Amino acid sequence: MVKDKLAQSVMLGLCLFSILMVVTIAVGLYLKSSPVLENKSLWSLLSSSEWRPMKGEFGFFPFIIGTVWVTVLAIAMAFPISLFTAIYLTEYAKSHVKKFVFPALDILAGLPSVIYGVWGVLVIVPWISNRFAPHFVDFSSGYTILAAGIVLGIMVIPLLVSLFIEVFSSVPMELREASLALGATRWQTTHKVVLRKTLSGVAAATVLAVSRAMGETIAVLMVCGCVIGIPKSILDPGYPIPALIANNYGEMLSMPLYESALMFAALILFAVVLVFNLLSRIILYRLEKTQQ
């Protein structure tokens, strides 16, 4: 009996530890970034474009813009592909087709970030530099926001597809059959009943994918060009926040304010991802509950 009690409290402790981890990360990052927050107002940190660590100028605007560009581009490419793939898999595909597609998605989901980075450097960057960009600009190295967007887009496809499939599967079969029985085609049923019913779920899944895309580091770092500045088009290089942290973390230890600024970057990332995640997860939980 004593053994039982002890085990129970250990397990409860571990549970609380897991929950507290979220809080710990937030507090830790906040404490670390407080020097730079005392030095500058939050607004000036977010809106300034001056980035001179040596002089104590930390303007995050170019990095925020870089993150937004890359993420929007990635989602814009991944969303339609994932949506139609998921619709095909839930509404149309026979099981023998699924047998081929799921392993492919598994592989896409399992490949590490750095592998996508290698692929981006070897395939996408030269393609942009030699084939795509010459139509629009005189010269492009290929290391651009577009490259980062494409690579990132591919990386979120498996996540989006699996979330969409989960969302669409929450629609009861009878509802589809009710529509079909009235003479609707598959597609009419899909967009007038299934999509309509799961609009919030589709939105939640997309938000979740956005948050995943925003934090992706290595692959983006390898192809984005890493030039500080506000990009004017997708053929300019960009510098998203995760890349900033990864590139500079090693060298900043000698300068407390610089370290604090990078921790602030991590805090921004964490805060945005946290909010997006909470929002979408809560919506998805609701959906799952109505299904049961």
Next chain:
Amino acid sequence: MDIKRKKQVSEWAVKTVMWISMSIVFLLVFSVIWTIFSKGCKAMSWSMLTKLPTAGTYLGGEGGFPNAIVGSLYIVGASTVLGLLVSIPVVFYLNVYLKTSSKLAYWLRLACDVLFGVPSIVYGAFGFTIMIFFGLRTSLLGGIIVITMLIIPIFIRTMDEATRNFPREILDASYALGATRWETLKVVVRQIAPGIATATLLSIGRAIGDAASVMFTAGYTDSIPTSLSQPAATLPLAVFFQLTSPIPEVVDRAYAAALVLTIIVLILSISGRFITNRFSKNKL
């Protein structure tokens, strides 16, 4: 155009769009795998796997990246064991002790899902801060701690999903026989073994491929670490650091390391499929 024809045309158009989407997905898988294999196979040799870089990682010369392979294995092995030790009790608690409607269970699941979404670069930065706080330097230990933090939420959620469909009658039967809940653990573990296996494979895949979190915490070195306090090289960083070198031999090492990493991940993914197919036929 009459309505019948219109229905047919839009149905056909949508099907075409869907086929295009699927072809893109397949094309991408093929392109990525083909690129890695064609570059990697050319660069691969026996000495890549067995011989330490004689002239240092960033200079040319003989040798490959056994330091990265061993470093990755150390980190992944240790953090998988630690992760299992933490998460099995949590999952057990979640599904056996707590009621399905429990608030704590809700928040725990939410916390894990949120943690799962936290970018690994944030884990890296946070982990590094913690290490500094405790006076640790970049080391094998640091890498193990961060990767463990990274994979615990994956472990918990994947096992939790597998356990939720778990027939609770088995528990009642076990209690009826006079077993304590603690003893019932054994029954549950046997039931959810495939879930644990899937979760382990997933976590290993994530742990072995993650570069951003080990960058600051485990560091990189040319030699194989002999103690927990030494820095350790990892496979993804071996790819990342060497890919952009101007020296061809160094770039070749990056390609070969990418190939090794890809093969490991492919094996994990295929065996994951095998397990889920075998144990739960109804899963999609």
Next chain:
Amino acid sequence: MAIEIQHLNVYIKENQILKDICLTLPEKQITCIIGPSGCGKSTLLRTINRLIDSTEHVRLEGKVLVDGKDIIGSGHEITELRRKIGLVSQRPCPLPMSIFDNVAYGCRINRMYKKHRQLIYNVQKQLQAVGLWDEVRGRVRTSATRLSIGQQQRLCLARSLAVEPEYILADEATSALDPISSKTIEDLFVSLKSQYSIIMVTHTLHQALRIADNVVFMYLGEVVESGPARQIFEQPQQELTRKYLSGIFS
């Protein structure tokens, strides 16, 4: 015109679900299909409107003639067939839209009306036909899921009627309802049989006894006996039917 089923076999994977079904379902009458659960009643209905197509690994053999045309096999316009055959399912399932849009759904899908006024008129007519109009007239633009379960089932019936079907299939349409709602639906079916041919699966023999003109008794995928209700209930020819029916009279 009636539905005529000739030597119908339905296989799912290796299992034969329906075995050599031969039936005539007469028009403008209520035909009740009875039998223990799992005997293939739902499968039979789903074959008639080809909803069975969405089940995997299905093989159909034989003929199902609807208005003289065989609907088994490809080349048939399935959406048109389904429009012609309404379905009311066991659990009421209103589509995720307003009450009005639910009834209008089929009309819009099939582009039945050019003018919005005609659509409104038809929706009102069908809601009246199922006795729902007075209960919901002020809130036809609100979500259909907020109706009571009995009202939802009547809404589903109105939705089926709105596309001007000739046949109505009902699969245990009253089994999820309370006795009063159940009675309302039953009465509706009786009042509708002058305009539609109704084929209903029922789980209670009493219901069949009350409203059926014809009865089909199925057992293990086969039709054991079929014919006018009186004859089946009073003088069943088969031993199996007698045993099954003895439930009511004892």
